[in-house]
Amino acid sequence: MIQVTAFKWVPPFAQGSVRDIRVRWALEEAGLGYDDRLIGFEDQATPEYRALQPFGQVPAYRDGEVEMFESGAIVLWIAQNSDALMPADDAGRAMVMTWLFAAMNSVEPFVAELATIDLFNADKEWAKQRRPEVEAFLRKRLADLQTALGDRNWFAGDRFSAADILMTHVLRDLRHTAILADFPALADYVARAEARPAFKRALADQMKPFRAAEAARPELAAGRVA
Ligand SMILES: N[C@@H](CCC(=O)N[C@@H](CS)C(=O)NCC(=O)O)C(=O)O
Structure with a gap:
């Protein structure tokens, strides 16, 4: 199963913009299912996570074949095998x-x-x-x-x-x-x-854990912008 890392929560100004959305969206357009592995700020510096993403950032990606970081490279990788994202010629x-x-x-x-x-x-x-x-x-x-x-x-x-x-x-x-x-x-x-429906699904899936975190701790939502 494809796995993409994403944050459990980010401040409101970043919600909807965190770069895992690029990868989620590409996977949605390509019709590929995936698991999101949610990490917290406390996970970013662990040796285990740094082995996957040397800068401690999201997204990191793995599928049956490869492990990657850098959202642009990941989207390009997904696109190479997807007619929906890349033409054949x-x-x-x-x-x-x-x-x-x-x-x-x-x-x-x-x-x-x-x-x-x-x-x-x-x-x-x-x-x-x-x-x-x-x-x-x-x-x-x-x-x-x-x-x-x-x-x-x-x-x-x-x-x-x-x-x-x-x-x-x-x-x-x-x-x-x-x-x-x-x-x-x-x-x-x-x-x-x-x-595009694929974008809407990607956005909703990025936002889901943020909403859950804020439901559990309403003070996190303070300062939300649209
Ligand atoms: N060039 C990287 C940048 C990744 C990046 O900036 N990720 C941000 C979220 S959008 C992050 O993890 N920030 C937390 C940090 O840098 O500690 C990519 O496109 O994947």
């Missing part, structure tokens, strides 16, 4: 890989820098000074991304693919801002991806 596969890496390497750093400022450092003086430039760079990247998408529904060959899982997840990390509203084609793209 070489040109199509190359395009999926291209856009999957574009999401992680050419878009995510800009989104992550803004999120780091807004979610962890908003009240710091350096963050207030740096934020306008970070947002300006991000907006330029989003404008280029929107142009690249054009009037297509999906990034690689205009069919849903593993690349869209990564790109959607990256863009979702802007949902604490209104920035995406200024890029309507990208906002529609994210909405289209989030409407």
Whole structure:
């Protein structure tokens, strides 16, 4: 049975964004069942967990064949054997890989820098000074991304693919801002991806343990944002 590690609970700002959702979503699209192995913060530093994920993070993944970490690599691995996530022809596969890496390497750093400022450092003086430039760079990247998408529904060959899982997840990390509203084609793209039943199942399954933890300890839910 495929196994994916995930957290038992994370603070509200991270709920729905933890990177195991990338893997859960890919597995759902591929029609593959899996077990989620839930870990607590106390498990992250254990030698047993570090052997699976050297940085103590989630997700880690194992199936009958391989053990892996790095969500992008895991999604790519799952996609290689799934028509739902990757076309059969070489040109199509190359395009999926291209856009999957574009999401992680050419878009995510800009989104992550803004999120780091807004979610962890908003009240710091350096963050207030740096934020306008970070947002300006991000907006330029989003404008280029929107142009690249054009009037297509999906990034690689205009069919849903593993690349869209990564790109959607990256863009979702802007949902604490209104920035995406200024890029309507990208906002529609994210909405289209989030409407997929496989995404909804992945999200619900990530949230399930968080809700259970909060039902047992209501103080954990304090500060929830949508
Ligand atoms: N590049 C890694 C990053 C994994 C990562 O940042 N995981 C976060 C959750 S989204 C985590 O486990 N954070 C806890 C920590 O770093 O201690 C991947 O994509 O798998």
